[in-house]
Amino acid sequence: MESAHYRRMAPPHRCDTRKMLAPTPTAALRVRNLRKTFKDVVAVDGLELEVRAGECFGLLGPNGAGKTTTIEICEGLTEADSGDVELLGMRWSTDAAELRQRLGIQLQETQLADKVTVMETIRLFRSFFRHGPAAAEVIALVQLEEKANARVGGLSGGQKQRLALACALVGDPDFLFLDEPTTGLDPQARRQLWELIERFKLQGRTILLTTHYMDEAEQLCERVAIMDHGKVIAQGTPRELIVSIGVEHMVEFSAGGAAKALEMQALRRMEGVRDVRAENGTVQMQVTELHRAVPALLEELERQGVPLTELRTHSATLEDVFVTLTGRHLRDE
Amino acid sequence: MSDTTAVPEIRAREAADKMPRERGLADHALVQLTLTRFREFLREPEALFWVFIFPVLLAGGLGLAFRNKPADVLKIATVTPELAQSLRQDKLLDVQQLSAPAAEEALRTGKVALLVEPGALTGTVVYRYDDTNPEGRTARMLADRAVERGAGRVDPVAARDRLMREPGSRYIDFLIPGLLGMNLMGSAIWGMGFAIVDARRRKLMKRLIATPMPRHYYLLSFLLSRLVMLVIEVGFLLSFGIFVFKVPTRGSLADLAVLCVVTSLSFGALGLLIASRARTIEAASGLMNLVMMPMWIVSGVFFSAQRFPDMLQPVIKALPLTAAIDALRANMLQGAGLAHVSSELMVLAAWLVVCFPVALKLFRWR
Numbered sequence: 001m002e003s004a005h006y007r008r009m010a011p012p013h014r015c016d017t018r019k020m021l022a023p024t025p026t027a028a029l030r031v032r033n034l035r036k037t038f039k040d041v042v043a044v045d046g047l048e049l050e051v052r053a054g055e056c057f058g059l060l061g062p063n064g065a066g067k068t069t070t071i072e073i074c075e076g077l078t079e080a081d082s083g084d085v086e087l088l089g090m091r092w093s094t095d096a097a098e099l100r101q102r103l104g105i106q107l108q109e110t111q112l113a114d115k116v117t118v119m120e121t122i123r124l125f126r127s128f129f130r131h132g133p134a135a136a137e138v139i140a141l142v143q144l145e146e147k148a149n150a151r152v153g154g155l156s157g158g159q160k161q162r163l164a165l166a167c168a169l170v171g172d173p174d175f176l177f178l179d180e181p182t183t184g185l186d187p188q189a190r191r192q193l194w195e196l197i198e199r200f201k202l203q204g205r206t207i208l209l210t211t212h213y214m215d216e217a218e219q220l221c222e223r224v225a226i227m228d229h230g231k232v233i234a235q236g237t238p239r240e241l242i243v244s245i246g247v248e249h250m251v252e253f254s255a256g257g258a259a260k261a262l263e264m265q266a267l268r269r270m271e272g273v274r275d276v277r278a279e280n281g282t283v284q285m286q287v288t289e290l291h292r293a294v295p296a297l298l299e300e301l302e303r304q305g306v307p308l309t310e311l312r313t314h315s316a317t318l319e320d321v322f323v324t325l326t327g328r329h330l331r332d333e
Numbered sequence: 334m335s336d337t338t339a340v341p342e343i344r345a346r347e348a349a350d351k352m353p354r355e356r357g358l359a360d361h362a363l364v365q366l367t368l369t370r371f372r373e374f375l376r377e378p379e380a381l382f383w384v385f386i387f388p389v390l391l392a393g394g395l396g397l398a399f400r401n402k403p404a405d406v407l408k409i410a411t412v413t414p415e416l417a418q419s420l421r422q423d424k425l426l427d428v429q430q431l432s433a434p435a436a437e438e439a440l441r442t443g444k445v446a447l448l449v450e451p452g453a454l455t456g457t458v459v460y461r462y463d464d465t466n467p468e469g470r471t472a473r474m475l476a477d478r479a480v481e482r483g484a485g486r487v488d489p490v491a492a493r494d495r496l497m498r499e500p501g502s503r504y505i506d507f508l509i510p511g512l513l514g515m516n517l518m519g520s521a522i523w524g525m526g527f528a529i530v531d532a533r534r535r536k537l538m539k540r541l542i543a544t545p546m547p548r549h550y551y552l553l554s555f556l557l558s559r560l561v562m563l564v565i566e567v568g569f570l571l572s573f574g575i576f577v578f579k580v581p582t583r584g585s586l587a588d589l590a591v592l593c594v595v596t597s598l599s600f601g602a603l604g605l606l607i608a609s610r611a612r613t614i615e616a617a618s619g620l621m622n623l624v625m626m627p628m629w630i631v632s633g634v635f636f637s638a639q640r641f642p643d644m645l646q647p648v649i650k651a652l653p654l655t656a657a658i659d660a661l662r663a664n665m666l667q668g669a670g671l672a673h674v675s676s677e678l679m680v681l682a683a684w685l686v687v688c689f690p691v692a693l694k695l696f697r698w699r
Binding site (some may be wrong): 075076077097100101103105107109110111112113115116120123124125126127128129130151167171 | 360361362364365366368369372373376377532535536537539540542543544545546699
């Protein structure tokens with residue numbers, strides 16, 4: 001699994017440190033009963049959110065769940081049909097100019113002008129803000145020094161995404177919105193971007209990011225909200241959410257052509273097994289105790305005379321949380 | 334480490350206050366936006382071609398094709414040396430003395446326009462030519478004059494020629510102000526239209542309005558860059574006309590500058606209106622052609638707008654390109670001041686005043 005490559009648990013002390021330093025966490029963003037309908041499609045349906053100051057909060061969900069609409073309403077780019085958004089203690093209706101100065105925004109699918117260089121682009125964006133670091137500093141921050149005088153059109157996908165991040169950082173923002181920051185990037189570029197985002201987190205900025213990569217959310221976010229059909233269906237730290245589904249491990253195996261002959265009921269009856277699904281010749285089992293379930297599984301397969309061609313186990317992830325809550329995969333279109 | 338990360342926001346703000354950055358005029362948002370406009374334009378080779386090279390090529394080509402040539406020398410033939418001698422007195426005739434059959438052959442195949450033969454009686458002459466051919470008729474008149482004078486005719490009235498070939502009345506003089514107007518229209522509408530629609534299509538416009546950038550700065554930057562480009566553009570075409578074709582500029586250059594600026598603003602507003610909602614280059618492109626094409630034809634770029642029926646004249650006069658070109662021609666060719674072109678200026682101002690607010694009202698920022 002590609003995701004296994006990335007799974008690196010966040011140092012456990014990080015959340016704790018923040019809690020210690022900020023004993024009464026104040027909300028940087030509070031969203032209440034948000035609704036937005038496009039023609040006859042309900043994009044956001046009574047959404048509730050609270051992002052604490054200094055945390056990185058992930059809005060996780062499949063494509064079309066309403067993540068982008070939600071984040072764009074929070075960014076003041078789309079108007080909600082109803083509901084309330086309070087951002088840094090301010091509201092779009094009354095404090096738009098001040099809010100714009102204090103937000104860093106990265107949109108999905110922005111193509112910056114191709115003929116302009118990296119440095120020129122940053123200077124342009126920098127000129128809109130009252131405060132902020134010099135253009136060269138921001139470029140160094142996103143590690144694009146070597147490309148400072150290169151035209152935007154010649155950058156790779158990862159470099160363009162880093163430039164977009166730089167454009168979001170030029171105003172030294174208190175609140176950073178990142179809409180699918182790594183979508184479409186190759187694994188190495190994603191990792192590099194993650195490292196950059198990690199670094200900004202250490203500077204105490206509040207971040208709201210949307211993603212449909214559960215590994216990204218697990219890697220970067222202190223807390224996440226899982227969205228589906230315009231609603232938040234679960235909210236908490238990645239660990240809490242994973243614990244909430246009551247399974248800690250997933251066992252996956254393939255039995256080649258013999259999979260159809262499997263007696264699924266026998267597998268379900270095994271000790272420590274919560275649920276069993278078969279999909280495209282692969283069987284997936286939710287398991288509470290790995291050390292008991294695996295030997296039992298091997299024994300059962302032998303009894304049924306089914307040859308095992310592949311066996312994998314992994315700790316439960318946010319993807320599994322999503323599958324458990326909705327019966328669908330995050331990346332199902 | 335923990336105490337340095339404790340209050341990072343405050344720390345960052347303090348740092349910013351302690352070292353107030355040197356932010357000169359170059360870092361003003363409007364300057365940066367305008368600079369970006371220039372960079373995008375100047376780094377687009379096609380745009381440079383259409384704005385600078387194309388009008389000059391057009392002016393050069395048309396100026397060459399329609400140049401006023403001195404009257405052609407006419408080729409005629411004759412058969413006797415006496416006739417040939419009298420005929421050669423006229424500089425506009427190229428006389429060949431041929432044998433009778435050769436002369437006849439030359440006339441029949443059109444190598445000569447006229448054949449002059451002695452008549453059957455002495456003291457008479459016969460002109461053979463095709464009277465439907467203007468060259469033939471002209472040649473006959475010239476040849477007859479030469480023959481009569483050669484025989485001793487004295488004209489009762491002494492006549493003298495004064496040739497009029499000075500700049501101001503040639504086709505190129507008519508053309509250059511026309512091209513100037515067309516160029517002002519094209520670069521304002523294309524320049525604004527494509528840049529705006531492209532920024533919208535790329536969602537760059539949406540990204541910009543997500544910053545504190547004042548929206549009117551964005552539109553102003555187009556205007557400012559247009560005005561600077563104007564100087565270069567107009568200067569280029571005008572100096573080509575002046576130095577290569579000696580096209581006159583009889584009006585004051587300051588008035589000409591005012592006319593160019595008003596024209597450019599007016600077309601800029603029209604361009605803004607065209608680009609106010611389109612989301613794709615194709616849609617914008619179609620709209621631009623729809624707006625500009627009729628004006629290329631009826632507004633008198635290449636030939637006088639007077640050629641169209643009188644019934645259409647009020648409509649044609651109300652078009653911004655007609656007004657612009659009429660005013661430019663009046664300034665350059667007749668030396669008219671701004672007061673003389675006030676009706677044209679009113680037309681241009683009306684387009685500006687109508688299009689700009691409508692465009693702002695309709696403008697789609699995302």
